[in-house]
Amino acid sequence: MNSHDPFTLALSLILSGDPGLFGIIHLSLQVSLSAVFVASLIGLPLGAAIALFRFPGRGLVITLLNALMGLPPVVAGLLVYLSLSRAGPLGQFGLLFTPTAMVIAQTLLVLPIIAALTRQAIEDLWEEYREQLQSMGSGRVRAIPTLLWDARITLTTAVLAGFGRASAEVGAVLIVGGNIEGVTRVMTTAIALETSKGDLALALALGLVLLTLVAAVNATAYLLGQMSRSRMQ
């Protein structure tokens, strides 16, 4: 690795399978995928329930959910930091500066995206299906799994949007994870650190991987959109 060009260095890091680099990538994926998994588990049924049921304050809940889609990662990080810090309500679990804390923070970021997009998708579909499903004897609760499955393509796009947000954010994981090498260092925090240290090769290598990942996610979302238009609509 004697080349002076950081771009060449970055490529050789990736191609040589540098363990430090791949450790960081592995942790990043582990944290973001876990967060997306938990957020989907809660957000899909929650969004569907908000779509189907009328209750006092529903408009407020929807507005809040939509607003939280733009929750700044550093604010999410700060909130989780305050809850998990020694003096906080969840301080006794000693989770601060662990990957678990990072998963919690990213779940908080992703959940509103998945829930809000699900709410919209399911509400549109319910509008279309309501009479037919009622005619066949389906109540609202029974309609939830039907609608979630029938909106599967749109909902996959929503989950991908959540994953895109989780994998690209730096503020939340930096605050609650602390960017500890080998423990809580992920792609985005490593890029921030290595750039400020002047190690552009590692930063650039991680940047390339991250860019590829985000491009792949968006390509998948696009293809799913095409598929749903041509086959299912």
Next chain:
Amino acid sequence: MSQMPPAGVKNPLLELRDVSFVRSGKELLARTNLTLGSGGRTVIMGPNGAGKSLLMRLAHGLLKPSQGTIVAGGNGSPLPRQAMVFQRPVLLRRSTIANVTHALALNGVPRRLRRDQAEQALERFGLADLAQRPARILSGGEQQRLALARAWALEPGILFLDEPSAALDPAATKAVEDAVNAFHANGTKIVMTTHDLGQARRLADDVVFMCCGRIMEHTAAARFFKAPATAAAATFLRGELVLDVPAPSCFTH
């Protein structure tokens, strides 16, 4: 108001008693009594906005009446199993056969029986070859046949059809009419709306004529087409426009 059922509504299956429906302060259906006998094909006719679809949705239970009740005919008997076919079929974003098995699941048919029953229903309506296709890419006629097959699988006591062939070509319309007759032959009570006078003549055993949110008459088909009891129905049958709000034509008897 002549709301007399045609002579001999025997074995009443479903009764609407003093049913009215009000939305946003507007009475869309005035106090209505209607007895639907078992068997037979009842065709609901009338100009747009007369309340035909509304009446069917109330009878089917998709809408709650503002006043009045809908009861099973034989007092104390449970409501018969019902199905409805809409003008534009609403199909799930699944395969053709999955559309039928899902309906069976909603009606409590055990999982092991669903596939066979669904296949039989598809076979009956000439859709067996399309079983694995996504339902939403079927043609308009095929989609309506699937909606009918789905209803068939449920073995309903009453089948409601809301303008089932209004959007279809003659061949597909023929298929819908054949299906209606197949249900009828199977003992299913038919209640349908149509704008197509020819179709009404071909299918109706009795006619419910509506105007302005009221049932103007409920007559045996032969009599209705020969000598309607109300001026509005006579106008309607002559093919003239019955303009319904605030149509004096509805109320001149």
